[in-house]
Amino acid sequence: MNRPELVLFDCDGVLVDSEAITAGVIRDDLALHGLDLSLARIDALFVGGTMAGVMETSRAMGAVLPDAWLDHIHGLVYAALEADCLPVPGIKVVLDALDAVGIPYAVASNGPVAKMDVTLRRTGLWPRFSGHVYSAHDCAASKPSPDVYLKAAAGVSPEKCIVVEDSATGARAGQAAGMRVLGFARGGPREKLTPHCASIFDDMGELPRLLGL
Known part of the structure; x- marks a missing residue:
């Protein structure tokens, strides 16, 4: 070749x-907003996508997410990655x-x-x-x-x-x-x-x- x-x-x-760290943060936060998903389901739905896509799909599945959720979840994810990635x-x-x-x-x-x-x-x-x-x-x-x-x-x-x-x-x-x-x-x-x-x-x-x- x-x-x-x-x-x-x-x-x-x-x-x-970083994938497992990010998935864990998303799972825990979505559970607080009314959508309880397993890590396997989080991976299947969201790996390779964008956080805006996570927000859109999660809302469609019943999560009650505020309009400022993207800033909120990015802050949580970045902090977790800074600590453990x-x-x-x-x-x-x-x-x-x-x-x-x-x-x-x-x-x-x-x-x-x-x-x-x-x-x-x-x-x-x-x-x-x-x-x-x-x-x-x-x-x-x-x-x-x-x-x-x-x-x-x-x-x-x-x-x-x-x-x-x-x-x-x-x-x-x-x-x-x-x-x-x-x-x-x-x-x-x-x-x-x-x-x-x-x-x-x-x-x-x-x-x-x-x-x-």
Whole structure:
């Protein structure tokens, strides 16, 4: 396989081990607002989406959420991530391997830049991505739209980019952008990723090989 000219990483669940922390905060807060969901249901409904989508879906399911809920839940999530978020095991080795051969990389997330500022700084990854942090909040549409991946590609042809994703929503976005998508299945079922990914892997230790390094 030819090496890519650019590697684009999703953030939550790929670079930083944030999904379980965020899901727990959402679950606990929604329960206080009249919607009691299991963590498994939270994952199935919301992983890979936006907090605005969480709010819309939760209201439709019966949660009584104030109009200021987004600011409220972001504050709770950011505080929890600042306290406990860790890098995904093995991701620093992957970035070192990319640096060694001079392949650039960026992060493209459905989350806001403010959230990535918290998680990437907490995990020590911010200096690796500074200047190459892209949020769907700054695009016309969020994933599964390809907008944030096309913006992050910054002139590199899509066919020369590889996307690393852990959610079907994000994988669909990479696929729609015309990029090769590698699915990271450590945190969830492979079957959701399979239709949209060229390869599926469970351990970051496998990624350098898949990138042709």
